[in-house]
Amino acid sequence: xxxxxxxxxxxxxxxxxxxxxxxxxxxxxxxxxxxxxxxxxxxxxxxxxxxxxxxxxxxxxxxxxxxxxxxxxxxxxxxxxxxxxxxxxxxxxxxxxxxxxxxxxxxxxxxxxxxxxxxxxxxxxxxxxxxxxxxxxxxxxxxxxxxxxxxxxxxxxxxxxxxxxxxxxxxxxxxxxxxxxxxxxxxxxxxxxxxxxxxxxxxxxxxxxxxxxxxxxxxxxxxxxxxxxxxxxxxxxxxxxxxxxxxxxxxxxxxxxxxxxxxxxxxxxxxxxxxxxxxxxxxxxxxxxxxxxxxxxxxxxxxxxxxxxxxxxxxxxxxxxxxxxxxxxxxxxxxxxxxxxxxxxxxxxxxxxxxxxxxxxxxxxxxxxxxxxxxxxxxxxxxxxxxxxxxxxxxxxxxxxxxxxxxxxxxxxxxxxxxxxxxxxxxxxxxxxxxxxxxxxxxxxxxxxxxxxxxxxxxxxxxxxxxxxxxxxxxxxxxxxxxxxxxxxxxxxxxxxxxxxxxxxxxxxxxxxxxx
Numbered sequence: 001x002x003x004x005x006x007x008x009x010x011x012x013x014x015x016x017x018x019x020x021x022x023x024x025x026x027x028x029x030x031x032x033x034x035x036x037x038x039x040x041x042x043x044x045x046x047x048x049x050x051x052x053x054x055x056x057x058x059x060x061x062x063x064x065x066x067x068x069x070x071x072x073x074x075x076x077x078x079x080x081x082x083x084x085x086x087x088x089x090x091x092x093x094x095x096x097x098x099x100x101x102x103x104x105x106x107x108x109x110x111x112x113x114x115x116x117x118x119x120x121x122x123x124x125x126x127x128x129x130x131x132x133x134x135x136x137x138x139x140x141x142x143x144x145x146x147x148x149x150x151x152x153x154x155x156x157x158x159x160x161x162x163x164x165x166x167x168x169x170x171x172x173x174x175x176x177x178x179x180x181x182x183x184x185x186x187x188x189x190x191x192x193x194x195x196x197x198x199x200x201x202x203x204x205x206x207x208x209x210x211x212x213x214x215x216x217x218x219x220x221x222x223x224x225x226x227x228x229x230x231x232x233x234x235x236x237x238x239x240x241x242x243x244x245x246x247x248x249x250x251x252x253x254x255x256x257x258x259x260x261x262x263x264x265x266x267x268x269x270x271x272x273x274x275x276x277x278x279x280x281x282x283x284x285x286x287x288x289x290x291x292x293x294x295x296x297x298x299x300x301x302x303x304x305x306x307x308x309x310x311x312x313x314x315x316x317x318x319x320x321x322x323x324x325x326x327x328x329x330x331x332x333x334x335x336x337x338x339x340x341x342x343x344x345x346x347x348x349x350x351x352x353x354x355x356x357x358x359x360x361x362x363x364x365x366x367x368x369x370x371x372x373x374x375x376x377x378x379x380x381x382x383x384x385x386x387x388x389x390x391x392x393x394x395x396x397x398x399x400x401x402x403x404x405x406x407x408x409x410x411x412x413x414x415x416x417x418x419x420x421x422x423x424x425x426x427x428x429x430x431x432x433x434x435x436x437x438x439x440x441x442x443x444x445x446x447x448x449x450x451x452x453x454x455x456x457x458x459x460x461x462x463x464x465x466x467x468x469x470x471x472x473x474x475x476x477x478x479x480x481x482x483x484x485x486x487x488x489x490x491x492x493x494x495x496x497x498x499x500x501x502x503x504x505x506x507x508x509x510x511x512x513x514x515x516x
Contacts, residue, residue, distance in 0.1 A: 003163040004143065007099035008032040008051070008072070010128065012106060014040055015148040020101065021046050023155050027163055032097070068127050076100060076134040080141035099165075100135040101145045104128045104180070108187045117195065124188055129181045139174035140167065146177040186211040204367065204378055221253045228253045243334075246343060248353030251332070254279075255310065259334045259355060262312030265416040267360035268385060269314055274298040274321075275416075278309045281436065285413050286429040292320040297429035299328070300453060310334065314359065317342040382415060382513060392508045394487070394496045399505040402427060403459055403482040407507055410461035411484050415513035421463040422447040422471070424455055424480060431458045440464070444471040448478040455479045463513045465489040469498035476502040486512045 007029050011017060014037070021031060021041055031048040033041055041048040055069040075097040078085045089096060105125040115123075135144035143165045145154055150173065157169055186209045193205060212231035221228035230253070245251065251259075262277040269287055274294040276284040283305035286297025291313055299306055310332040311325055317333065319341035325333055326345055333346065334355040346354055367378040388408060393399070399407060410425040417423060418436040422443040425431050432451030434443035440462065448455055456479030465488050466472050472483060472495055487508030489495065499506040 004029055004098045004158065004165065006030045006032065006075075006095060006097050007101060008076075008097050008131070009041070009048075009101045010034045010037050010051075010131070011101060011103045011148075012036075013103045013148060016151045017041075017148075018044055020151045020155065021048075023158075024099075027158065029099070068130065070094075072097070072131070073134055076131060076142055077138050078141070079138065097135075097142060099143045099145070100131055102128050102131050102135075103146055103148065104132075104184055107184065107191075111187075111191050120191065125184070129184060132177045132181050136174035136177040139170045143170050144173050144177045146173075146180040150176070183211040183213070208367070208376075208378065210369075216251060218250065218253050230256060243355050243357040246338065246354040246356065247347065247350065248332075249351050251353055251355075255332050255353065258310040259312065259332050259357075261416065262310050263334055263357060263360050264383075265413065266312050266314040267383075268412045273314050275312045276302075276306045276309045277312065278305050281418055282413060282416060282430065282433060283309065284430055284433075285425075287409070288428060290320075291315045291318055292324060295321050295324055299324075301430045302433070302450060302452065306330075317354075319345055322346050382515070386411065386509055386511055390510060391484075392487075392510070393505065394492070394508055395499045395504065395506040397500075397503060397505045399459075399482045399507060403505060404507075406459040407461065407482055407484040410459055411509065414461040414463045415515060417463065417515065419463055419514045419516055421513075421515065422475075423461045424448065424451060424458050424475070424478075425461070426453075426458050429453070431455060440466060441468070441471040441474060444474045448474065451478075457481060459483065461485070463515065465492070465512075466495045467491060469495050472498050472504070472506075473502070476504055481505065482507070484509060486510060488512075 004027070007024055009017070009021060009031060010033060017037070017040060021044065024031065025046050031041060031046065032051055032054060033048045034051045038048055038050055051072065055071045071094050074089060074092065074094050078089050078096055080086065080096070105123045105128065107120065107123040107125065110123040111120055132144060132146055135142040145151065157165055189209070212233060214229055215232045216230035218228045218230065220226055257280055258277045261280050262275045265275045265282060265285065266273045271287050272289065272291045272294045273285070273287040274291065275282050276298045284298035284301030286294040288294040288297060307329055308331055311330050313321065313335040315335070316337035316339060317335040318339055322342035322345035326349055330352055332353045332355060334357055336359055337356055338354065343354070346352055362381040362383040368381045369376045369378055406425055406427045409427060410423045413425065413430055414421050414423040417433055420437050420440045420443040422434040422440070423430055424447045431453045432447040432455060434445070434447030437443040437446060447460070458480055459482040460475050460480045462483065462485040465486050467489055468491060475483060482505040483499065484507040487510060496506060
């Protein structure tokens, strides 16, 4: 491998620039640079040649054109293994560039900050990606570094190999450079598509490119024999978009799935609410005037299943709630914040993971993806409250005000239970939950059987219509007084008649909430 004799440094993010450039100069490497990077190097007292001096062409158009020149790209692209190409460089008086260190304008950060259209346009890097791609293509002769996080490894390898960079590392660095430019192009294309579409973006564009970066490498996946990794959308929202782990063991694959499910559920409540989730299903949801009251109600639904669960809060975790949670074996607590007193209460539970994450807010036009063999299914998120104003009451008896309040609560929860889903609830908490059964009547039976709290006088929600009256009959026999469901079955008349026979109030929402 050729030794590094000449390096071009042009970086927006100047993290680690000083030690990198200093180490290169100590090795006798000639430094080329542009604009702000050149000024930074000279402030450090390091000799560096301006690219404009090399090309004989000044930086123009406000810096838009500075490295887009044959003297630069020929120095990057010349194949060191082909004598005729090296002869061309010699005839033109162009010295080869052995190392390229470039990172790109912060386009995504500019967009996220709410900058205007013209400011975002100015943050679309042109010269940087062109140089990265050129060097990465020619990585056998040109080492390319696109991320300051790779500087320490680069310097260590240079020291170990006498100023040379072995081919395996060159290839890894080239792969990272191509990944960086691909993700950058994706971010620009996605932003441009949104801007071009205006207020009504196309829900499912003809091409959907994913720009993901690895965030975590759990010990295993769903089971110990499965390897796993966690990727996050670059700059995206969600548990991974801004979470902070304050304490506890490393997060597992299953922890993250359950934490995400719990966080999505509690986002439906404006008042203090707590969801306790196990195996991607709620085993208790409560609300109240305080977070502690909401937690107590959630736990009361199914204290047995709550062992080893995930607890999600839609308010800052306070000391009283933390003290109650500390009495139970909990895998994860997730909240938008936590008071110092709450953190102290949980500190003794060293294995408990305490996560801070912003409230769940779906992004308009952002599809929800699920992987299948050979591709992905995409859909818009099932988010936001339904409108009770469009609900219909087909039975002779309408729900009371208290029943309607309880039905609205159960209807929020049932959409986050695996289908077939039945939720029995009162106005403040879930009472019994039947999830993931192959028949709806079995889900009804399970919800009643698992109930610890009184079912008599409670209401029930079904995520899809009752195909027969048997499920409704079972709920009525257990003491349920009102039921909410989408309606739309060919046997709706049979189910409505069964409700009238038993004096139940029935509400049709007209909207299904399957969650497979």
